[in-house]
Amino acid sequence: MVGATLYPLKQPAWIWALLFLNGFVWPHIAYWLAKRSQSPFLREHLHLQLDAASGGFWVALMGFNPLGSCLILMMLWMNNIAAGGFRLFLRGVVTSLAGLLMGLLVVRSFLHWEFNLSSDPVMIYAALPMLVIYPLAIGSITYRFAMQLHSQKELLKHLSRTDGLTGLFNRSYWEERVLALINQTQRSGQPLCLVLLDVDHFKMINDTYGHGRGDQILQQIAQCLQVNLREHELLGRYGGEEFALALANTSLPAALATAERLRQAVATMNFADEHEPRLAPLCCSISLGLAPWQPGISFLEWQRAADQALYQAKREGRNRSCIYQPQESP
Known part of the structure; x- marks a missing residue:
């Protein structure tokens, strides 16, 4: 031009x-x-x-x-x-x-x-x-x-929404999604259950085999949980070796059946070392605490109830699922 x-x-x-x-x-x-x-x-x-x-x-x-x-x-x-x-x-x-x-x-x-x-x-x-x-x-x-x-x-x-190690929802985004489920439940009246699950003796695994092996086990457990859950069942990493699961439109007996399915799936897994395949695989278990949503309670109270059920499962010997049982005030 x-x-x-x-x-x-x-x-x-x-x-x-x-x-x-x-x-x-x-x-x-x-x-x-x-x-x-x-x-x-x-x-x-x-x-x-x-x-x-x-x-x-x-x-x-x-x-x-x-x-x-x-x-x-x-x-x-x-x-x-x-x-x-x-x-x-x-x-x-x-x-x-x-x-x-x-x-x-x-x-x-x-x-x-x-x-x-x-x-x-x-x-x-x-x-x-x-x-x-x-x-x-x-x-x-x-x-x-x-x-x-x-x-x-x-x-x-x-x-910003996912946990870098496991690929699950991180705690902040998981709680944001659960709060939306609570609002939906309050309008529809459908049941909603919370499951907190924790890897048994995880500190001992880290101390014995190293944090790298512990991270691998967390990743493998997260994959196992995802495989055994449906898409709408909300799973997230709650912190450390603890995971959280919100089950919308799920009654307490159905939630207990889901928790038991997850517990058995983890208990039957062999956790091989991805970097050292010649090493013998480990066995792990999880403990689970369940709490149904009750109208009028706060999210913190609901989470505390599931946490108490999880501690009860730990006290009773681990590798089990427990439902929150409210105690009467003295």
Whole structure:
């Protein structure tokens, strides 16, 4: 496009060589420099400023041709605003003016120059591909960035909700979901049960085999629990070796049956060392405490009731499920 605008002006060969270097050599040099820079982002901002300056330079050499000047400045300023917002756009305008002044100085010193305010059909046809291709390229890049941003946003959302070791819901997000279940239960009147479960003698496992082996066991137990639960049954890691399970629309006998199924599934597992498969696998068990939701109690009271049932299972010998039994006040 610039070449089609320069051609009627009969510019010397060195101007064409400069145009070739600017259009076909400089982009590769800029890419090479950015890849090897310690701060590629800032380096590319500098390159965009140099591009804006070169745009002003070619506007002067094109004799301020309206079509060519508007198109090249629009492209370069669009780059600036897309890469650095309004601030980089203003810097691009300033550097374009500096390039324009440099171009005028070169023209006055070495070239015969005149205004070139008309655009013949060759110039128009040469500008048409850029008018079509460049906005499509910008749109494609913007769409790709938007998809990357969406993907990163979803990843951050996932990381903020899940436990890094087991992949289950973390405590804060699990409690948020359970509070929503409580509100739903209060409206519908459907039963809701809470199950707290704890790995038996887990401190001894860590002390004997190391925390790495303990982490593996927690991961394997989490996988076992997930396999034996339905999708709507809300499982989370409550902290340390303790897990929490909320069973919506589930009566107390059904919740006890679910708890027993989980307990038996863990008790029959062989926990092999993923890094040392030659070592003998370990056996583990879990204790579980159940508490049904009662209208009028707080979430903290509900959690405390399930915790008391869990402690009862521990006191009675572990590897068992216990239901909370409220005691009368003296």
